[in-house]
Amino acid sequence: MSVPVFAHLQRHVRKWALAFTAVAALIAGVLAGTSPASQAAGSLPCDIYQSAGTPCVAAHSTTRALYSSYNGSLYQVRRAKDNATQNIGVLSTGGYADAAAQDSFCSGTSCVITVIYDQSGRGNNLTQAPGGGAAGGPDNLANATAAPTTVGGHKAYGVFVAPGTGYRNDHTSGIATGDAAEGMYAIFDGTHYNGGCCFDYGNAETNNNDDGNGTMEAIYFGNIKVWGYGSGNGPWIMADLENGLFSGVNQHYNANDPTINYRYTTAIIKGEPNHWAIRGGNAQSGGLSTFYNGVRPNVSGYNPMKKQGAIILGIGGDNSKGAQGTFYEGVMTSGYPSDATENAVQANINSVGYGNGSSGGTGFPAVGSKTSLRATTSCCTGDYIKHDDADSNVVIAAVNSSSSSTDKGDSTWIVRAGLANSACVSFESANSSGKYLRHYNYKLQLASSDGSTTFQQDATFCPQSGQNGQGFSLQSVNYPDKYLRHYNYTVYIASNGGSNAWDSATSWADDVSWVPASPWAP
Secondary structure (H helix, E strand, O other): OOHHHHHHHHHHHHHHHHHHHHHHHHHHHHHOOOOOOOOOOOOOHHHHHHHOOOOEEEEEEOOEOOOOOOOOEEEEEEEOOOOOEEEEEEOOOOOEEOHHHHHHHHOOOOEEEEEEOOOOOOOOOEEEOOOOOOOOOOOEOOEOOOOEEEEOOEEEEOEEEOOOEOEEEOOOOOOOOEOOOEEEEEEEOOOOOOOOOOOEEEEEOOOOOOOOOOOOEEEEEEOOOOOOEOOOOOOEEEEEOOOOEEOOOOOOEOOOOOOOOOOOEEEEEEEEOOEEEEEEEEOOOOOEEEEEEEOOOOOOOOOOOOEOOEEEEOOOOOOOOOOOEEEEEEEEEOOOOOHHHHHHHHHHHHHHOOEEHHHHHOOOOOOOOEEEEEEOOOOOOOEEEEEOOOOOEEEEEEOOOOOOHHHHHHOOEEEEEOOOOOOOEEEEEOOOOOEEEEEEOOEEEEEEOOOOHHHHHHOOEEEEEOOOOOOEEEEEOOOOOOEEEEEOOEEEEEOOOOOOHHHOOOOHHHHOOEEEEOOOOO
């Protein structure tokens, strides 16, 4: 056995032993009765990576601390009404996001996420992406309330990336360059994706251009088939290595890379000289599976790699920004993490209990239940969202105990899991089965689903705390600056100020706030 090979084996044995220690410590904590709602000291993802000799060099999350010692800010928001900003921190050291601070700061207006702070201490913060070779910029910023969730039993918000949204850092510290080894994981919403290029998190070019094969190494999530793809219809976890999304050793079909669409999906890419891997699993329960583990692509430019060390979120390395997705947390490491280390990280992710923000987190009526949605504007507190059997229009109208059974049924809705995003909701008519509330040219109508992505998005709304402090405001999933609003007794999706009459800022907070009431129809 040659000395270089022996040294290589020594390195992997040492990493395996450190990772085994981390796993054993985590299991011991679970056996000792550690509450899933708390984060045990030394057991968080970056603690585990550190113990295994592959430390985090970037750690981003809007939901929780990723080090048990972290007590700083997770992210920053900016509100529309005065452009003021506020940092959102954790409830306690090593704890969960203080979502109440965001709710208070953003009450009565809208907010965007301006900074996602790096918890590693290296200053690798993510901010608004500038333009690049594929598309101009700067990119849009994520609506701060578009991805509600719960983690550890606490309300939190993810980063909702609509097409055109992107974050970047081109001046990083400690991120792998050249052919150096690295690992990365991210938690995504497995139901929120598209076939655009490219919803990525990871290592990219520092000049925002396509610098050729091997100049990137990032996690991709979506169902584009232009380059590589896996089995089923997608989405797939793939590696964006620049000029190609790889589902395996080549850019084409790789049967071992399965469709993976858990509501909360753990996605992993890692690479070292002439070796890389794809792993993934359900972030709510269970372990990780390995979808590829082998040599670099047999194409010029990928071996050795030419990584440059920028960090991107939601876009491609050249600022390709046609994709969509939702990000909750992720890290990048120095060195190639062992499978055992990643398994320990996955066990921690499972333990915190990511949950569904539409019912378990916000208090909105549960999926499958019936509700009627009452207006809160002083003029109209006896009015409810209602459709008319004579046409497809959606209005607000008075409904009371003396109303006809038809009117009661027309103002009753079945809460469904969001057709485009299961973290949110869709509303099916209680007396017109298969017909949903959807917006069309900003106006609400009742329509049958045609199964298209456009319909699914138009019919999906994310419940947020009511903008006027009452009930809930219902945010459009594909126009996250717009909410369900009544205007002259007709229902629209509307922003707080804009070119349309129904975007008027007058009484906007009241008009977009709705109280879920007992259903008028049983």
